[in-house]
Amino acid sequence: MVALDGPSGTGKTTVARKLAARLSAGYLDTGAMYRAITVAVLRAGVDPADAAAVAELARGAELEIGTSPVRPHLLLGGRDVATDIRGADVTSAVSAVSSVPEVRELLVAEQRRIIEDVIATKGGIVVEGRDIGTVVTPDAPLKVYLTASASIRAARRNAQDSAAGRESTVDAALQSVERRDHLDSTRATSPLRAAEDAVPVDTSELKIDQVIIALSELANQRGLLTGCTAEVAQ
Ligand code: DC
Numbered sequence: 001m002v003a004l005d006g007p008s009g010t011g012k013t014t015v016a017r018k019l020a021a022r023l024s025a026g027y028l029d030t031g032a033m034y035r036a037i038t039v040a041v042l043r044a045g046v047d048p049a050d051a052a053a054v055a056e057l058a059r060g061a062e063l064e065i066g067t068s069p070v071r072p073h074l075l076l077g078g079r080d081v082a083t084d085i086r087g088a089d090v091t092s093a094v095s096a097v098s099s100v101p102e103v104r105e106l107l108v109a110e111q112r113r114i115i116e117d118v119i120a121t122k123g124g125i126v127v128e129g130r131d132i133g134t135v136v137t138p139d140a141p142l143k144v145y146l147t148a149s150a151s152i153r154a155a156r157r158n159a160q161d162s163a164a165g166r167e168s169t170v171d172a173a174l175q176s177v178e179r180r181d182h183l184d185s186t187r188a189t190s191p192l193r194a195a196e197d198a199v200p201v202d203t204s205e206l207k208i209d210q211v212i213i214a215l216s217e218l219a220n221q222r223g224l225l226t227g228c229t230a231e232v233a234q
Helices: 011-021 031-041 051-060 088-098 100-124 132-136 152-161 170-186 209-221 229-233
Strands: 001-006 026-029 064-065 074-076 124-129 142-147 199-202
Touching: 001 011, 001 132, 011 026, 011 209, 026 031, 026 100, 031 064, 031 074, 031 088, 031 100, 031 124, 051 088, 051 100, 064 142, 074 124, 088 100, 088 170, 100 124, 100 132, 124 132, 132 142, 142 209, 152 170, 199 209
Parallel strands: 001 124, 001 142, 026 124, 142 199
Antiparallel strands: 064 074
């Protein structure tokens, strides 16, 4: 099991999916779960700042998340929300929703259940989020904390949004990245921070493939590779 934490725009999702595919492991995007609950909140017309109403909605939400690194699906009430969760409305409301303690409790329990299941069936999983190494699985054999400068992360986010046809500018992306960093790292419950035993990896000057090689080596050192050692170790 690999726990991959860090703020947005560090390349976490791409790195986690590629690493999982290389290790023949499963993949879990915990941010997508908080985003899906946020979609439910916005669709119901609930104020994301109304913690009691958000918690009640989260308790009733029917969430199903796939763990394939190639094509991870995400269903809310049986309907595909994989595209909706990336909308700007969701991105700006997700920090409020994910700061509600009951929402975290529900999703962390679900994440632990999925992780256990996937480890039993596939032998391993790469999990990305903000609190994986600190709260969800503090016993993970490999914890990595990805970082990158705010300006680089904003440029990456802007490029991703533009490529996906979403309206975006570098300035707006920078504001959004800084706002979310602040909210995510100052919230009372499970704030974003590196676990003491996490390996920090600054991706500012690295290409994705270089990050994958570095993490594959770390996984190899910890005996987490099964069947693909030769390819990965090079
Ligand atoms: O990784 P992402 O941008 O899709 O995450 C969306 C939000 O969800 C992010 O602003 C913080 C929150 N989050 C969290 O609180 N805990 C996690 N394990 C994952 C995401």
